Amino acid sequence: xxxxxxxxxxNDHLAEPMFFGNPVNVAxxxxxxxxxxxxxxxxxxxxxxxxxxVDVSKDRLDFQALTDSEKHIFISNLxxxxxxxxxxxRSPNIAFLPIxxxxxxxxxxxxxxxxxxxHSRSYTHIxxxxxxxxxxxxxxxxxxDEIKRRAGDISKYxxxxxxxxxxxxxxxxxxxxxxxxxxxxxxxxxxxxLYLCMNSVNALEAIRFYVSFxxxxxxxxxxxxxxxxxxxxxxxxxxxxxLTSTQHILNLWAKGKDDPEMAEIAEELKDEATAxxxxxxxxxxxxxxxxxxxxxMIGLNKEILCQYVEYIANHRMSAIGLGQPFEVTSNPLPWxxxxxxxxxxxxxxxxxxxxxxxxxxxxxxVSADDLGDFEL
Amino acid sequence: MSDKKECFEINVIGHKTFQYVKNGSLLDNxxxxxxxxxxxxxxxxxxxxxxxxxxxxxxxxxDPLAYFDDDEILPCCCVPTxxxxxxxx
Ligand code: FES
Ligand SMILES: [Fe+2]
Ligand SMILES: [Fe+2]
Numbered sequence: 001x002x003x004x005x006x007x008x009x010x011n012d013h014l015a016e017p018m019f020f021g022n023p024v025n026v027a028x029x030x031x032x033x034x035x036x037x038x039x040x041x042x043x044x045x046x047x048x049x050x051x052x053x054v055d056v057s058k059d060r061l062d063f064q065a066l067t068d069s070e071k072h073i074f075i076s077n078l079x080x081x082x083x084x085x086x087x088x089x090r091s092p093n094i095a096f097l098p099i100x101x102x103x104x105x106x107x108x109x110x111x112x113x114x115x116x117x118x119h120s121r122s123y124t125h126i127x128x129x130x131x132x133x134x135x136x137x138x139x140x141x142x143x144x145d146e147i148k149r150r151a152g153d154i155s156k157y158x159x160x161x162x163x164x165x166x167x168x169x170x171x172x173x174x175x176x177x178x179x180x181x182x183x184x185x186x187x188x189x190x191x192x193x194l195y196l197c198m199n200s201v202n203a204l205e206a207i208r209f210y211v212s213f214x215x216x217x218x219x220x221x222x223x224x225x226x227x228x229x230x231x232x233x234x235x236x237x238x239x240x241x242x243l244t245s246t247q248h249i250l251n252l253w254a255k256g257k258d259d260p261e262m263a264e265i266a267e268e269l270k271d272e273a274t275a276x277x278x279x280x281x282x283x284x285x286x287x288x289x290x291x292x293x294x295x296x297m298i299g300l301n302k303e304i305l306c307q308y309v310e311y312i313a314n315h316r317m318s319a320i321g322l323g324q325p326f327e328v329t330s331n332p333l334p335w336x337x338x339x340x341x342x343x344x345x346x347x348x349x350x351x352x353x354x355x356x357x358x359x360x361x362x363x364x365x366v367s368a369d370d371l372g373d374f375e376l
Numbered sequence: 377m378s379d380k381k382e383c384f385e386i387n388v389i390g391h392k393t394f395q396y397v398k399n400g401s402l403l404d405n406x407x408x409x410x411x412x413x414x415x416x417x418x419x420x421x422x423x424x425x426x427x428x429x430x431x432x433x434x435x436x437x438x439d440p441l442a443y444f445d446d447d448e449i450l451p452c453c454c455v456p457t458x459x460x461x462x463x464x465x
Contacts (some may be wrong), residue, residue, distance in 0.1 A: 237417070324465075
């Protein structure tokens with residue numbers, strides 16, 4: 001079906017499914033099919049923050065004093081975070097917006113993506129402070145094999161969905177040959193791609209990110225790189241909302257509360273969805289080996305990090321009906337919870353590197369009386 | 377909130393039974409009893425504290441945004457309104 005930016009079909013959007021119904025026309029929020037997305041938008045917006053508000057200048061000295069293996073852990077971790085947010089800053093928009101049918105879900109995805117771009121910008125803020133020339137770090141992201149392997153696995157599900165959607169939008173259902181390869185386009189096939197993609201996104205935001213969070217906060221536990229940690233706490237708070245949103249989508253489907261065909265697909269592809277999570281866990285463990293291949297750091301090593309991946313995976317998989325495949329029952333990194341607690345993450349204005357908040361304050365204090373003698 | 381009864385009992389299956397102390401969330405109460413419950417946000421939007429409610433009722437002090445099943449609760453943002461029985465994992 002050809003995409004239109006303003007569908008003139010006079011449809012009842014309360015009767016539309018989340019995806020693959022009519023394209024959204026009026027961006028209206030007075031009535032909602034799934035009110036949860038509107039609530040997530042409000043919550044996410046209330047978290048608005050800017051990387052420049054966090055003072056990372058002290059990190060430079062800390063960084064210089066790290067051992068080589070610790071520098072490797074810190075920088076590799078940051079590169080991986082940069083990769084994940086590069087993908088997340090664009091992919092939900094490109095993959096999901098063209099096939100969404102509810103205004104509240106459309107706006108949620110746009111809000112979500114916007115916050116991912118804040119995350120991306122914050123990595124530049126962090127790296128600029130640590131290096132005179134952060135370019136080399138960014139350049140390595142597209143040549144480092146360890147990172148590329150992960151990138152391939154994450155972007156694959158998005159890319160498959162995007163490509164099939166493009167075929168469907170331009171050529172409709174049927175068999176189409178592109179570049180010598182035949183593709184079968186049916187809505188069922190599209191919905192399957194969407195289902196797998198949503199699982200992969202959930203695995204990314206609910207599991208993969210937590211490995212990197214653990215590394216960041218392990219430095220903070222030693223009172224090192226605390227500016228960086230403050231930024232990652234703000235990112236983690238956003239990611240908590242993101243993973244909640246994809247859990248809602250997956251559960252609305254699985255429980256038959258949206259598109260009945262998606263409920264069938266959820267059942268049919270349960271093993272494949274499980275495999276996506278298991279693969280993500282495996283890759284994160286390999287990543288842990290890579291991080292620690294030049295030596296450990298105090299408070300964190302490969303074994304504990306791998307246990308933490310399994311612990312988190314149990315939680316996240318059970319939330320979407322995929323059971324708890326791993327043995328681990330108690331949290332191997334209990335201090336992680338303190339960093340993920342949203343009470344602890346407000347940016348204090350006095351820590352601000354820039355003073356725009358202050359400028360606003362002074363402006364606001366200029367009253368009409370002050371302007372009494374002022375004539376034009 | 378019904379105040380017919382002043383104190384409610386919380387039975388954590390496999391751990392212990394204790395009296396709910398009126399201030400703080402159910403999660404705060406569990407922590408005071410040294411019962412480990414996973415959490416991140418403590419504000420009802422991440423779902424990390426999801427816990428099975430076997431019996432009884434709770435009431436939310438913030439609108440929970442996280443996903444949880446019909447037989448589950450989010451202890452970080454709820455309080456019991458009857459005796460309850462829960463299962464922490
Ligand atoms: S700790 Fe986040 S929902 Fe309870
Ligand atoms: Fe992000
Ligand atoms: Fe995210």
